Amino acid sequence: MEPVGISHFMTVGAIMFVCGVVCMATKRNALGVLMGIELVLNGANVNFVALSSDFLTTNPARGLGLDGQFIALFVIVLAAAEAAVALAITLNFYNNHSTVDVDRADELKG
Amino acid sequence: MELSALLPILLGIAWLLPLASFTLIVLFGPRMGKHGVGASYLATSAIAIGALCSWFSLFCWFGHYGFKPAEHGAGSQFAAADHAEALTPALSQGEKETATDHESYPRAYTNDLYTLGQFGSLKITISYYIDALTVGMFAMVTLIATCIHFYAIGYMHDELHDVTDHEVTLSDGHHLHRPGRFHRFFQYLSLFCFSMLGLVYAGNIAMVFVFWELVGICSYFLIGFYIERKSASNAANKAFIVNRVGDFGMIIGLMALWGGLGTFAFGDVTDADGKVERGIFSQVRDPANGYALAAPDGMVRSAAFDAVEEIAFEHPGRLMPGAAASEINSRIPSWRADHYGYWLLVIAGVGIFCGCVGKSAQFPLHVWLPDAMEGPTPVSALVHSATMVAAGVYLVGRFLPVFAPEVLLVIAYTGCITLFIAATIAITATDIKRVLAYSTVSQLGYMMLALGVGGWVAGLFHLITHAFFKSLLFMCSGSVIHATHTNEMTKMGGLRKKMPVTAYTMLVGCLAIIGAGIPFLIGFSGYYSKDAIVAQALSFSLANPLHGAVFFYAAVGGAAMTAFYMFRLWYMTFAGPPRDHHIYDHAHESPKIMYRPLIVLAVFAALVGCTVPDWFPALGGLGVQNLLEQARPAGELGEGVLMAGLAYPEEHASHAHSIHVQATVYAFSTALGGFLLATVFYGLRWLNPADVKQQFFPVYNFLLNKWYFDELYDFLFVKPAHFVAFLITFVDRRLIDGFIDNLARWARKLAHFDDLIDRYFVDGLVNLTAAWTYSLGSSLRSLQTGRLRQYVMLIVIGLVALSVLINFASAR
Numbered sequence: 044m045e046p047v048g049i050s051h052f053m054t055v056g057a058i059m060f061v062c063g064v065v066c067m068a069t070k071r072n073a074l075g076v077l078m079g080i081e082l083v084l085n086g087a088n089v090n091f092v093a094l095s096s097d098f099l100t101t102n103p104a105r106g107l108g109l110d111g112q113f114i115a116l117f118v119i120v121l122a123a124a125e126a127a128v129a130l131a132i133t134l135n136f137y138n139n140h141s142t143v144d145v146d147r148a149d150e151l152k153g
Numbered sequence: 154m155e156l157s158a159l160l161p162i163l164l165g166i167a168w169l170l171p172l173a174s175f176t177l178i179v180l181f182g183p184r185m186g187k188h189g190v191g192a193s194y195l196a197t198s199a200i201a202i203g204a205l206c207s208w209f210s211l212f213c214w215f216g217h218y219g220f221k222p223a224e225h226g227a228g229s230q231f232a233a234a235d236h237a238e239a240l241t242p243a244l245s246q247g248e249k250e251t252a253t254d255h256e257s258y259p260r261a262y263t264n265d266l267y268t269l270g271q272f273g274s275l276k277i278t279i280s281y282y283i284d285a286l287t288v289g290m291f292a293m294v295t296l297i298a299t300c301i302h303f304y305a306i307g308y309m310h311d312e313l314h315d316v317t318d319h320e321v322t323l324s325d326g327h328h329l330h331r332p333g334r335f336h337r338f339f340q341y342l343s344l345f346c347f348s349m350l351g352l353v354y355a356g357n358i359a360m361v362f363v364f365w366e367l368v369g370i371c372s373y374f375l376i377g378f379y380i381e382r383k384s385a386s387n388a389a390n391k392a393f394i395v396n397r398v399g400d401f402g403m404i405i406g407l408m409a410l411w412g413g414l415g416t417f418a419f420g421d422v423t424d425a426d427g428k429v430e431r432g433i434f435s436q437v438r439d440p441a442n443g444y445a446l447a448a449p450d451g452m453v454r455s456a457a458f459d460a461v462e463e464i465a466f467e468h469p470g471r472l473m474p475g476a477a478a479s480e481i482n483s484r485i486p487s488w489r490a491d492h493y494g495y496w497l498l499v500i501a502g503v504g505i506f507c508g509c510v511g512k513s514a515q516f517p518l519h520v521w522l523p524d525a526m527e528g529p530t531p532v533s534a535l536v537h538s539a540t541m542v543a544a545g546v547y548l549v550g551r552f553l554p555v556f557a558p559e560v561l562l563v564i565a566y567t568g569c570i571t572l573f574i575a576a577t578i579a580i581t582a583t584d585i586k587r588v589l590a591y592s593t594v595s596q597l598g599y600m601m602l603a604l605g606v607g608g609w610v611a612g613l614f615h616l617i618t619h620a621f622f623k624s625l626l627f628m629c630s631g632s633v634i635h636a637t638h639t640n641e642m643t644k645m646g647g648l649r650k651k652m653p654v655t656a657y658t659m660l661v662g663c664l665a666i667i668g669a670g671i672p673f674l675i676g677f678s679g680y681y682s683k684d685a686i687v688a689q690a691l692s693f694s695l696a697n698p699l700h701g702a703v704f705f706y707a708a709v710g711g712a713a714m715t716a717f718y719m720f721r722l723w724y725m726t727f728a729g730p731p732r733d734h735h736i737y738d739h740a741h742e743s744p745k746i747m748y749r750p751l752i753v754l755a756v757f758a759a760l761v762g763c764t765v766p767d768w769f770p771a772l773g774g775l776g777v778q779n780l781l782e783q784a785r786p787a788g789e790l791g792e793g794v795l796m797a798g799l800a801y802p803e804e805h806a807s808h809a810h811s812i813h814v815q816a817t818v819y820a821f822s823t824a825l826g827g828f829l830l831a832t833v834f835y836g837l838r839w840l841n842p843a844d845v846k847q848q849f850f851p852v853y854n855f856l857l858n859k860w861y862f863d864e865l866y867d868f869l870f871v872k873p874a875h876f877v878a879f880l881i882t883f884v885d886r887r888l889i890d891g892f893i894d895n896l897a898r899w900a901r902k903l904a905h906f907d908d909l910i911d912r913y914f915v916d917g918l919v920n921l922t923a924a925w926t927y928s929l930g931s932s933l934r935s936l937q938t939g940r941l942r943q944y945v946m947l948i949v950i951g952l953v954a955l956s957v958l959i960n961f962a963s964a965r
Contacts (some may be wrong), residue, residue: 070942076942145941149940152941
């Protein structure tokens with residue numbers, strides 16, 4: 044059995060990413076879309092962490108050190124901030140339209 | 154106090170007070186009392202105090218020098234020569250005595266008050282020259298001006314409130330309505346008095362010239378007082394321009410004088426160091442030379458410049474410094490004997506006289522004076538008696554020592570022609586003021602004639618007597634105009650009963666001007682002065698039969714014409730039945746403030762010519778003639794150099810019994826003839842003047858049109874000037890303006906083209922870009938559907954497409 048390597052992590056990340064995208068594309072509920080976004084971000088985070096891990100890389104010289112972890116931390120912080128703003132928008136949207144269906148939110152179309 | 158210190162102060166006060174009054178009225182005039190009435194009180198009191206100062210200085214003069222001329226001064230050559238000999242050593246000893254401290258003859262005080270500036274050797278100063286003539290002129294001018302100021306308060310009272318000028322019609326058909334200008338009138342009167350007194354006070358010819366011009370500008374202001382009237386503004390312009398013509402000659406004279414003498418001062422001035430600067434008079438008539446007329450060194454040198462140049466070449470300055478100068482100086486007497494520089498003296502004299510011709514309205518520049526009647530009557534009285542026209546005669550009198558005999562002959566001829574022309578025109582004029590104006594011109598001609606034939610005292614004596622009676626006559630005529638509101642004598646008549654004071658004071662004036670009197674006993678002022686002139690003319694004609702006869706007959710004929718036109722005026726105005734009953738009924742005597750000055754002047758006009766007889770206690774010898782005699786320039790007038798045979802007799806020769814009797818008889822009988830003729834035609838109306846008019850129609854018409862002088866000048870000067878102006882206008886309008894206009898037109902065309910480029914090309918490009926952007930935007934807006942899930946799908950599809958593209962690209 045092949046040891047857990049970088050490709051496994053990347054596969055998990057890709058699955059998470061695709062799930063997130065599908066969730067964003069299919070959910071009509073705004074909260075569902077937000078959850079999809081979290082998935083997408085975290086899928087990317089997995090990749091960052093895996094690719095910068097010293098244990099997983101075959102060529103230590105090409106490792107990223109701790110950069111990937113830091114970027115992952117930034118992404119988490121940004122995701123939290125984004126979620127806060129998005130939830131505030133959603134709440135306001137609900138107040139105005141009594142729904143959180145994103146298909147009803149097309150007032151800014153060109 | 155010394156007379157030499159007292160007189161300049163007293164006369165200076167009299168001179169400067171009117172200036173103070175003028176300044177105050179300029180600054181505060183409209184706020185002085187109701188409608189500026191206070192201005193008249195201020196101006197009048199200023200000149201009245203000036204008159205007091207002047208008369209006081211006259212008394213001081215008499216007190217110091219007595220009434221009679223000094224014994225040795227009688228113009229006798231020997232006395233003068235003796236005196237000069239006494240003088241010369243005193244000067245050579247270097248004593249600090251000035252010419253004024255000497256009992257030099259004539260007695261004059263002169264000094265610089267203030268140096269305005271010194272440019273090389275050209276020194277411009279404010280100085281005074283005071284002799285008996287100055288004092289007499291001051292007394293005369295201030296007294297007459299005071300009377301006129303009082304009279305003007307009454308005459309100008311219309312100006313105290315708003316005035317409707319019936320002689321000015323505006324474009325809308327109404328008469329001009331304007332605020333009164335009472336204060337302004339007195340403001341100009343004050344300035345006028347200041348200028349005239351400054352002219353008399355002046356001690357150098359440059360200062361005379363300044364005040365000369367000031368008198369001119371004042372007359373311009375006053376003649377054009379009713380500036381809205383076309384005739385008045387024209388008359389003011391005419392007076393000013395005609396005077397400029399004369400003044401141009403005067404400037405040439407000034408240049409010749411200064412170029413030759415290097416000084417403007419009349420008399421010898423001692424400066425603070427005790428150095429004597431020789432004035433014009435002593436340079437032209439050297440006391441050491443017995444006051445004989447001689448071209449001064451400077452003029453001789455500049456006239457003989459050829460020889461001077463030659464000597465300068467022969468003596469190079471480096472080798473023998475001063476040799477050339479001493480050589481030139483040693484040759485000057487011989488050059489002078491050859492009459493080098495004499496021409497320059499003649500030119501200087503004629504130039505100065507040109508100015509006097511303009512100012513004193515002599516032929517051919519007399520045309521301004523009758524038109525100057527457009528001014529208010531007090532102005533006419535002031536301008537035409539005591540001030541402006543007197544200035545010219547005064548200057549000729551002042552400058553007589555400088556005039557060569559040839560110049561005097563020019564003066565005499567000018568005066569003679571003026572006298573005759575003006576007298577003939579006065580005969581036909583019907584405007585009361587114009588008769589007086591031409592009479593003034595004629596009398597000025599008399600004065601010039603007198604001065605020109607060597608009658609120094611006679612000419613200036615007539616100046617003073619004439620000032621009194623002519624101002625009286627003008628003010629009487631003003632009083633008549635005030636009462637009748639017309640100038641035309643043909644509408645008057647019989648006014649004697651309505652306005653007796655005016656009528657009888659005017660009668661006194663008429664009698665004075667024609668020289669009425671009891672021959673050899675007593676007479677009005679004109680009797681003495683005119684007799685003196687006729688006597689001098691006779692004396693001159695005995696010495697020079699060729700020229701003299703003309704002068705003598707002109708003087709005598711003038712006397713007849715004077716008598717005729719003056720009494721024609723008096724009879725037409727005051728005697729007989731009235732010609733226009735409407736005017737007659739409305740006529741009235743003038744107010745007291747107007748007729749009281751008339752009485753004062755009438756007294757003076759009657760008496761000013763008399764000399765108190767010698768046997769009279771205390772006052773023996775008091776008289777204008779003796780006063781002027783004290784100022785007579787020393788030395789003989791001499792004989793002509795360029796015109797051989799021209800000889801000037803001493804004025805005292807005319808007092809000889811034979812000449813005097815003859816002159817009196819001639820003058821009196823011709824005046825009587827003129828008077829009787831006027832009485833026959835206009836007083837008793839035995840003969841009808843209209844018949845004579847018809848008989849001599851061409852002559853009458855010629856005289857009525859004033860010898861066509863205005864038309865002649867119009868043709869000679871005004872028309873050509875207009876033509877030249879027309880040509881220049883054409884050049885200006887068509888060529889210069891046309892060029893500019895074309896340039897502008899081209900610039901406009903270019904700008905238009907530029908505008909097209911800007912509008913269609915540059916703007917077009919910008920607009921096109923904008924339009925493209927707009928259409929692109931509107932075509933792209935359909936992409937923004939607002940569907941969130943669609944956006945996500947697009948992102949995904951784009952991502953996939955990108956990665957596929959990158960894959961393919963990297964695979965290759």
